[in-house]
Amino acid sequence: MLASSTALEVLDCAYFAAGECRSCSWLGDPYGAQLARKDDDARARLGLDVDDPRWLAPVPSAPAGFRTKAKMVAAGTVEHPTLGILDETGGGVDLRGCALHVAPIADALPVLAELVRRAGLTPYDVASPLPVAQRGELKHVLVTSSPDGELLVRLVLRSTALQARVVKHLPWLREALPALRVLTINVQPEHRAVLEGEREIVLTEGDSLPMRLGDITLHLGPRSFFQTNTEVARALYAEARSWTTDLAPARVLDLYCGVGGFALHLAAPGRSVVGVEVSEDAVGFARRAATDASLPGELRFVAGDATAPEHADLVDEADLVVVNPPRRGLGDVLAQRLEASGVPHVLYSSCNPVTLARDLGTMGSYEIVRARLLDMFPQTPHAEVLVQLRRVG
Structure with a gap:
């Protein structure tokens, strides 16, 4: 069971305090x-x-550091990407410092943001008046961590137009993120609130994440x-x-x-x-x-x-x-x-x-x-x- 000090503790979250993220609707109460x-x-x-x-x-x-899956919306620009959620205007709110994620995910998110910059993975702009094909490519970054700290990373893209760029930077990503076991591209071409598409392209030798229980x-x-x-x-x-x-x-x-x-x-x-x-x-x-x-x-x-x-x-x-x-x-x-x-x-x-x-x-x-x-x-x-x-x- 929980230690009494932990049970009485209220998780301190700057995002919640600033009103930037209210996904944790009970966060203001002791656990x-x-x-x-x-x-x-x-x-x-x-x-x-x-x-x-x-x-x-x-x-x-x-109460914190338990979440082994991160579903991050990509927004912002190539030079300054955000990984997190969208605000009411469709703008990006960066949540890379979310306290719910396990340490391997918290450590991986800055590296994946750097991949966005290096590979030129233009974040998809949901609020843009441009045609869908001109709004950008990267929609979500999905990361799962195993009990052993290995990672499955999925890049949800509008199309396969930037696949070659991802492949080109895969050696760098492996070096920068040694915990990476599986990397895929998921293709989601539609302009609607759907997390992923039907097509999955595996870019690594491994295609599954061992979950040792x-x-x-x-x-x-x-x-x-x-x-x-x-x-x-x-x-x-x-x-x-x-x-x-x-x-x-x-x-x-x-x-x-x-x-x-x-x-x-x-x-x-x-x-x-x-x-x-x-x-x-x-x-x-x-x-x-x-x-x-x-x-x-x-x-x-x-x-x-x-x-x-x-x-x-x-x-x-x-x-x-x-x-x-x-x-x-x-x-x-x-x-x-x-x-x-x-x-x-x-x-x-x-x-x-x-x-x-x-x-x-x-x-x-x-x-x-x-x-x-x-x-x-x-x-x-x-x-x-x-x-x-x-x-x-």
């Missing part, structure tokens, strides 16, 4: 108060009393989803593994499996684990991690929509279904499928207690066995909640 407020809200949404033993103590995060190493591809708080993600997978060990299921189905975080952690002798994920790239990286780990039991990954009718048999055959949906939740189709199934146990990992509570309302044949908040997102009201459910009806 301990934030965690208690978030914990109370999530518990209440699940209809549990404050002294209900099924609601376990929250898992805290470091104890005895499991995941492979994170350029477009793969992974939690922004790796230390708390490690705790989330450990908790799921512990709860599953108590259940000892023979057949596990992991829906929305991504690069295989839950599925790989739940592999065990004599157990069949199937992961389903819509992204074929993510499935490929999950299979790679499974091969590297040589895990016991039967483990396979399927590319497909978790809500598709062809996966209904997998649901009916499972002893345990693990679901980790996006913020919108399971939705009626999948929640009703689980409700109508004979699945005795469900683990639901949710990043949105509102949609979690809605889905549990649909799944009336299940009762909560235990639940816990894991604070992936300090300084904000967002919460990650893991719930173990048991069929009673």
Whole structure:
């Protein structure tokens, strides 16, 4: 748990104080108060009393230096680029000094700003009246850090016009940024609020970032989803593994499996684990991690929509279904499928207690066995909640 001095501390942020960035909407409150407020809200949404033993103590995060993914908007000029966010006029606000980022990202951002200058990567000007093709090229700089400090860097460009410049400066970047493992160009040609495009060009020999989480190493591809708080993600997978060990299921189905975080952690002798994920790239990286780990039991990954009718048999055959949906939740189709199934146990990992509570309302044949908040997102009201459910009806 947090030391009391840390729990009472309010993070000092010059950007917040100056009104330049208010993304951390709870930053003015001591972290301990934030965690208690978030914990109370999530518990209440699940209809549990404050002294209900099924609601376990929250898992805290470091209040700062926890974020292992940076999504920086590029703005300004080639000579004076900004990496951060846009203000209300479309101008750039440089947030390279953001205290939320882990040290490898904080160290990398000035080097990447220098790459912008050296390679002449003209930042895209969203407020310009010029035609889209004349507004610039560089839209975002996306950086992910592994637990070992290695980096995956993605340059989101409007087109491939400046690809040769990036390639030319890659030797310099490798020397200036030894932690670089993967560098890609993502092409996003449209003038709209979309972070990335469909096309990814890998410029390095490596195409994935190893994410070492104890005895499991995941492979994170350029477009793969992974939690922004790796230390708390490690705790989330450990908790799921512990709860599953108590259940000892023979057949596990992991829906929305991504690069295989839950599925790989739940592999065990004599157990069949199937992961389903819509992204074929993510499935490929999950299979790679499974091969590297040589895990016991039967483990396979399927590319497909978790809500598709062809996966209904997998649901009916499972002893345990693990679901980790996006913020919108399971939705009626999948929640009703689980409700109508004979699945005795469900683990639901949710990043949105509102949609979690809605889905549990649909799944009336299940009762909560235990639940816990894991604070992936300090300084904000967002919460990650893991719930173990048991069929009673």
